[in-house]
Amino acid sequence: MRKLKLLIIGFFISMMIVGCSDSNIVKNGTLNFDNSITVGEAFDRYSYFTSTSWRDFETSNGRKIVEVTGEFNDEYIKKMGWTKQFSQASLIVQFKINKDDTFEISAIGFNAVGINGETKEIDAGSGMSGIQLNNMLKELYNDKPLS
Helix, strand or coil, rough: HHHHHHHHHHHHHHHHHHCHHHHHHHCCCCCCCCCCCCCCHHHHHCCCEEEEEEEEECCCCCCCCEEEEEEECHHHHHHCCCCCCCCEEEEEHHHHEEEECCEEEEEEEEEEEECCEEEEEEECCCCHHHHHHHHHEEEEEECCCCC
């Protein structure tokens, strides 16, 4: 009986830790331009991704980051005219977690594997305004190819 109680207590503690992860803050949150679906739903259901992966990490100065990577499918690579350049491509979006458990976009970029096997990283966000970043994500939210 004692072992069962310890097992149950351990289960609930682990569920509380998992349930409070930074990635859940982002995945279950919404962005100001569209409160109709969560960030997680938008990324995980985007029809041009074959898969998405989420990870939490902390920068050297203690900033909490949630990163989502979406692997583009072959249809998207063809639609974008990338087949002569890339065999694989992915979108990477990073969100910073604020002290009040709100979040905002902190980086956006692309990773691609060339047909020669060379990996290329493209920082798309540094040259974009906040409006342009939101417009790109609106396309993802509306299940349209990114422009």
